[in-house]
Amino acid sequence: MSRWIQDGDNVDLTNERKKATFDTERMSAWIHGGAEVLKRRREILAFVKSVDDFNDPVPVEFLSREERILNNARKVVAMTGNTDQIDGSDFFGEGMYYQALTMGRDLHAMSLHYVMFIPTLQGQTDDDQLDEWLTKAISRAVIGTYAQTELGHGTNLSKLETTATYDPATEEFVLNSPTITAAKWWPGGLGKSSNYAVVVAQLYTKGECKGPHPFIVQLRDDETHIPLKGIRLGDIGPKLGINGNDNGFMLFDKVRIPRNALLMRYAKVKPDGTYVAPAHSKLGYGTMVFVRSIMIKDQSTQLAAAATIATRYAAVRRQGEISPGKGEVQIIDYQTQQFRVFPQMARAFAFMAAATEIRNLYMTVTEQLTHGNTELLAELHVLSSGLKSVVSWDTAQGIEQCRLACGGHGYSQASGFPEIFGYAVGGCTYEGENIVMLLQVARFLMKAAEGVKKGTANLADIGAYIGKTGGKTSRLTTHHHYTDKDLIEDLEHVARKQVFRAYDRLKKAQDHLRPEDAWNSVSVELAKASRWHVRLYLVKNFLNKVSLAPQDLKFVLTDVARLYAYDIITSSIGAFLEDGYMTSQQINEVKEGLYECLAKLRPNAVSLVDSWDYDDKELKSVLGRRDGNVYPALLEWAQNSQLNKTEVLPSYHKYLGPMMKDARSKL
Amino acid sequence: MSRWIQDGDNVDLTNERKKATFDTERMSAWIHGGAEVLKRRREILAFVKSVDDFNDPVPVEFLSREERILNNARKVVAMTGNTDQIDGSDFFGEGMYYQALTMGRDLHAMSLHYVMFIPTLQGQTDDDQLDEWLTKAISRAVIGTYAQTELGHGTNLSKLETTATYDPATEEFVLNSPTITAAKWWPGGLGKSSNYAVVVAQLYTKGECKGPHPFIVQLRDDETHIPLKGIRLGDIGPKLGINGNDNGFMLFDKVRIPRNALLMRYAKVKPDGTYVAPAHSKLGYGTMVFVRSIMIKDQSTQLAAAATIATRYAAVRRQGEISPGKGEVQIIDYQTQQFRVFPQMARAFAFMAAATEIRNLYMTVTEQLTHGNTELLAELHVLSSGLKSVVSWDTAQGIEQCRLACGGHGYSQASGFPEIFGYAVGGCTYEGENIVMLLQVARFLMKAAEGVKKGTANLADIGAYIGKTGGKTSRLTTHHHYTDKDLIEDLEHVARKQVFRAYDRLKKAQDHLRPEDAWNSVSVELAKASRWHVRLYLVKNFLNKVSLAPQDLKFVLTDVARLYAYDIITSSIGAFLEDGYMTSQQINEVKEGLYECLAKLRPNAVSLVDSWDYDDKELKSVLGRRDGNVYPALLEWAQNSQLNKTEVLPSYHKYLGPMMKDARSKL
Incomplete structure (x- = not known):
């Protein structure tokens, strides 16, 4: 008997767990950052299990959207009311674990309150604003969200249409949505739950547009929760996921807000309408x-x-x-x-x-x-x-x-x-959006490539490979003798090659196209360069972390890390074969290495995933249950189906039954 | 003004449609098999639009499962009651189009009735059975489904657990589910809608198991629709999609059915229990x-x-x-x-x-x-x-x-x-399951490879490339001079190479492993060979079809076909570079060809997709609307949200409001 092996478990799963060649508990501690962290996780788990308000009446997949929203509201009030149970400063660790355990994969009415609203207040308010708003937000006297994206505008902030026009006569801004495409669209919790929001709008003062700025805006009445005059709010409808959240839309019809609604840590508007620009534009x-x-x-x-x-x-x-x-x-x-x-x-x-x-x-x-x-x-x-x-x-x-x-x-x-x-x-x-992100990375890579070409590059660790001169061929002999260093150099070669392929194409395109069109004409290659840059980072970082692992864990982690790297290589064979950098024989070696990793990981696989320390409460999967008793649990789960509440459905009485009866009468 | 361009349309979309360099209507006719077919499609569309019962009260994504089931039942009765509107013999054409227009992407209570139940009756019954059951099924006097898959058993039919044991004393079979894993699981319409099913069970007679056989079984009472004694039925719960269907489970507790419930066109059981084997096992x-x-x-x-x-x-x-x-x-x-x-x-x-x-x-x-x-x-x-x-x-x-x-x-x-x-x-x-399917194809490919090695191969057109001797290098010079023939030979080379790579590995593995283990040890390579085999078929078939297209459509279809082929090549560069079959320069040519296809297709893209002739009724997408008026339509669509029926939700009154009120009182 152990954490993972218990009486009544599926025998196959128990046998798998007995086969492991490493200690699952030690692996868990390594993954999560030490035995103490692991202990804290289990304390948090025990607390969550002890609180009735965190139980779902049935698995949430059987709830309607209305029911999910209600269920989540109960849980989120309980969750945020018990934050003394966790180390609030450790959001990446205890905070995220606590939230995953209590809320599942559904977000909730206050997701953006914590992840966007409060951080924005912390980052963008001046001292007076901070006092007022942070106090209210942290004490849960208001629920805030972050309203930036519009129906017609996403990534390109500069084209947001919502306007905030300063009126020095009353020292107010007038918020307005001039078109349908200006409707705020998507913000989590905006539709029904939030009563405040940071709203990003084009700031106009003295007849000039100063670009998008953040304003804090009350949306709903404190007492009745009815939307304030001039504000139209609603839920944007069902989505692919996260349906327990009321992502919302919002339209403003000339809504007046005070001057100090503008978050003024960086940019300011004086009472007379004078605009004061921020000192550093990136701080936002x-x-x-x-x-x-x-x-x-x-x-x-x-x-x-x-x-x-x-x-x-x-x-x-x-x-x-x-x-x-x-x-x-x-x-x-x-x-x-x-x-x-x-x-x-x-x-x-x-x-x-x-x-x-x-x-x-x-x-x-x-x-x-x-x-x-x-x-x-x-x-x-x-x-x-x-x-x-x-x-x-x-x-x-x-x-x-x-x-x-x-x-x-x-x-x-x-x-x-x-x-x-x-x-x-x-x-x-x-x-x-992912492609937009990759093209941002590519800007950095093209600058780096330019620097290398001109001899002016000063690349930090993560980009240093761009300036290196690698070998013309891989040093790989057999996969058993393939060192981390050689492997990384092979990935560096491919990443560097793609960076310069994109760079050369860009330069060539710039000969006959305007810069923006040239950029667009090679953007598929640019995105590819960014992907290699990131993959290289991921492999290097992982291999490095594994090399520092305790000896009794290192051997199995090495199989994992090698599988990760070999999978990348064998999924992009062409990049390694090009210009004879690798031979087909070398590629075959990598493939053999991959197949060997699969075989070596086979007996450790179940214990490796156990090491991540998922409780069934967090995993929420009938197929993935710790005890492996999948089939009886599936049958039990299905009993919750909405359709099983009635033996004979209205669809039979109303349509299918009469259809068959009619046909029988004519036979 | 035309079918695709109308007043009030989004201007950008109209401009796209005006730019097309081919006639959309002629392309539609080519795609669908002629102007006459296109005309029939539009008649069917007009009919469907004219029938009130085919309208959804709101877009179906706003309906609960219970509501979807009810909505679908209404529509399916109307659909199957109006089959005189279509050519019933043309299921691939008119039948599928009619169903798509009326039912959307949700299947319905009678999906398996038409796709599995009736075809099985047609294929597996003897003449007496056919008379009785086909009449009932076609007249809609019964709703049937096809119950084969079990909770613990999918692709491997031979291990199904449901038993049908013949009792010569009463000339009956006894259907039984000996375990939970024997529960029938997944059949469409089984949970609530169907009252009959073809049930696949292990046939036992005279103490011997004769393997899985199909039986026709009544599940629910004709009048009350209550499950018959000994039969437990229910819905298996929500799924990733198709939630308007009641996929079901079923357990038998020693249910007696008559001897002639066995579908006896091929195998038979005589009254005394003597089993008569089918003449040809593949006919099923x-x-x-x-x-x-x-x-x-x-x-x-x-x-x-x-x-x-x-x-x-x-x-x-x-x-x-x-x-x-x-x-x-x-x-x-x-x-x-x-x-x-x-x-x-x-x-x-x-x-x-x-x-x-x-x-x-x-x-x-x-x-x-x-x-x-x-x-x-x-x-x-x-x-x-x-x-x-x-x-x-x-x-x-x-x-x-x-x-x-x-x-x-x-x-x-x-x-x-x-x-x-x-x-x-x-x-x-x-x-x-897809991988299982690929490994079945691989059996065929390995037999073919064996035949080629031994000089005994007799390969029909689709596999002929396996026996060919291709060139050692690609004939590609520039993509402008890359002929269909050369392109196909390049794909043949790669497909053939993968077939023999898998074959050689298999032979080598058979030296030291039992045949089944050897097969398993190279199964990733085998699946890869099957994929290339199929891709080659797809490209060849498409290029061939395009080569026969009318001249005024051929030029744009060629861009489409080339893009398809170039995308395959550039997604698997390694396979073409290996052993120097192609050079990096040749790969670059293919890439250039791909980018050129993208640019050439750009002005024709909207009209190409228009040519598929989707009506908004079939497409069911706010983003993809014919008129392009996406943003107002999104705002309108969202009004249907269940959450928008109430301005202030119970979640506020019950949880969020009290939380904020409490906090404010303490500020």
Whole structure:
């Protein structure tokens, strides 16, 4: 008996757990940052399990949207009312875990209150505003959201249409939505829950547009919660996921707000309408970088959940015979199954390692910013944008692979996959559309390439490879002798090559096109360069983290890290073969290495996913249950179906029954 | 003014339509098989629009499952009650179109009745049974489904657990579910709608198991619709898609059914329990091959819908500036956007071309089978299995790319994508899990390879390339001079190479492993060989179809077909570079060809998707509307949200309001 092996468990799953060649508990501690962190996770789990308000009446997939909203409101009040149970300063760790346990994958009425509204107040208010608003926000006297995106405008902030026109006569701004496309659209919690918002609008004063600025605006009456005059609010309807949240729309009809509604830490408008520009235009980026940094952790957690479900289910599910007469085999024994699922597990590990790094970098930058030091801000911006894009895409793809690997039952909401996918895949679009993000990274890469060409490059660690002169051929002999160093150099070669391919094409295009058109004409190649840049970072960072792991964990982590790297290489063979950098024989070696990793990971797979320390409360998957008793649980789960409340449905009485009766009467 | 250009349309979309260099109406006729077919489509559309019962009260995404089931029941009775409006013999054409228009992407209570139940009766009953059951089924006196898959058993039929034990004393079979994993699970319409089913169970007689056989079984009382004694039925709960269908579970507790419930066209059980084996074991495959053949058409229709939405929206949506000061551009002008969306359009064209072929082949095989001729059955089986796998996977991926290309609004159910994806992606799993399908194709390929090695191969057209000796290098010089013949030979080279790579590995593995383990150890390579085999077929078939197109359509179709082929090559560069078959320079030529296709297709893109002839009634997408008036329509659509029925939700009164009030009182 242990945390993972208990009486009554599915026998196959128990056998898997007994086979592991490492200590699951020690691996969990390594993953989560030490035994103490692990202990705290379990305290938080025990607390959440002890509070009735955190229980769902039935699995949430059986609730209507109205019911989900109500259920979530109860939980979020309980969750935010018990924050003394966690270390509030550790949002990346305890905060996110606590929220995942209590709220699942549905966000809630106060998601943006905590992730966007409060950080914006902290970052953008002057001291007087901070006193007033932060107090109200933190005490939960108001619920705020962040209203920037409009129906017709997303990534390109400069074209937002909502206007805030200053009227010096009354010392007020007039908020207005001049068109339908100006409607605020998407903000979480805006439709029904929030009564305040930071609204981003084009600031007009003295007849001039000063660009988009943030304003704090009351939306609904404090007592009745009815929208204030001139403000039209509503829910934007059902989505692919996150349907327990009331993402909303908002239209302003000449709504007057006081001058000090403008958040004035940086830009200011004086009573007479004089505009004072901010000293440093980049300081406003803090919130977005914060959210993107969190996203890496969040996405890796979703992918790991998917890999946990698929791996456990593959150990439980038996289908087909390999040796005739010996009975059906666990599907995890099929190479094709391993090839589908294990790389997703490896990716999740790699992304978690990156999440730790980006958190550390974010902390450093935040600390520096308080001293006005913006040295690392650009690097964090580039890295978080690139990681956000690559990680969210690979995560969505990986979740879908895990779902498909579970066959028909993966399609049922009992699997948890539809919720996990719906939740995670939003990350490809929000907080900066992925392709746009990659093209931002490409700006940095093209500057770096230019610097290298001109001999003026001064590249920090993450971009140093662009200035290196690598070998003309890979040093790989056999995969057993393929060192981390050689592997990284091979990836560096490919990344560098793509950077300069894009650069050369760009330069060539600039000969006959205007700069913007030239950029557009090579943008597919530019995005590719950015992807290689990020992948290289992910592999380097993961290999480095593994090299520092304790000896008893390192051997299995090495299999994981190698699988991650080999999967990248064998998925893009062409990039390595080009110009004879690798031979077909070398590629075959990498493939053999990959197949060997699959075979070596096979006996450790279940314990590896156990190490992530998901409780069933967090995983919310019938297929991925710790105990492996999947089939009785599926039958039990299905009993909750709305359709099973009545033996004979109205559809029979009203339509199908009369149709058949009529036909029988004519036979 | 024309079918596609009307007053009040979005100006950008109208301009796109005016730019087309071909006649949309002529293209539509070519796609759908002639002007007469197009005329019939429009008659069917007009009929469907004229019938009130086919209208949804609100867009179906706002309905609960109970409401969807009820709504669908009304529509399906109307649909099946008006089949005189269509040519019932043309299921691939008029039948599928009529169903798509009336039922959307939700299936319905009688989906399996028509697609599985009736075809099984037609294929498996003896003459007496046929008289009785087909009459009842066709007249709609019963609703039948097809219950094969079990909770614990999918693809591997031989291990189904449901038993049908013959009792000669009463001349009855006893149906029983000995375990929970024996529960029938997934059949469409089984949970609540059907009152009859073909049940597949292990036939036991005289103490011996004769394997799985089909039985016709009454499930519910004709009058009350209550399940018969010993039968437990229910809905299996919500899924990723198709939630207007009551996929069900069923457990038997020693239910007695008459001897002639066994469908006895092939196998029989005599009154004394003597078992008579079928003469030809493969004849039972007909239904599955039929469904897989339909699927190719169905999947291509879904992908085309997604490409239509993404293409039109990309013409309507403006974001970002390419030339500063010239205003925001249509996002279709971004190369990255074209690169995301246009290949999906090209795939849809290629898959439609394959769907036509497979339909013709299916018709031929069916005709042959009535004469006992099984010559082409194996080929149809291999081709339909392989196409089903590749097409459903590429379709799901393609739909998701189209969705992501629409940014945030793609995530809203207003886009239609969540329904389209949820519906289409099921095809990766049902009717034979995709990887299993690919490995079946690989059996055929390995036999062919063996035949070539031994000089005994007798390969029909589709596999002939396996026995050919191709050149050692590609003949490609520049993409402007890249002939269809050369292109196909390059793909043949890669496909053949992968077939023999897998074959050689398999032989090598057989040296030291038992055959089944050897097969498993190379199964990733085997699946890859099957994919190339199918892709080669798809390209060849598409290029061939385009080469026969009328001159005024051929030039733009050539761009489409080339884009399809170039996308395949540039997505797998490694396969072409290996062993120096192509040079990096040649790969660059293909890339240049691809970028050129994107640019050439740009002005024709909207009219190309128009040519598929989707009416808004079928497309069901706010983003993809014919008139392009996306933004007002989004705002209008959102008003239907369940949450907008009340200005202040119970979640405020019960939880959020008291929380804020309490906090304010303490400030």
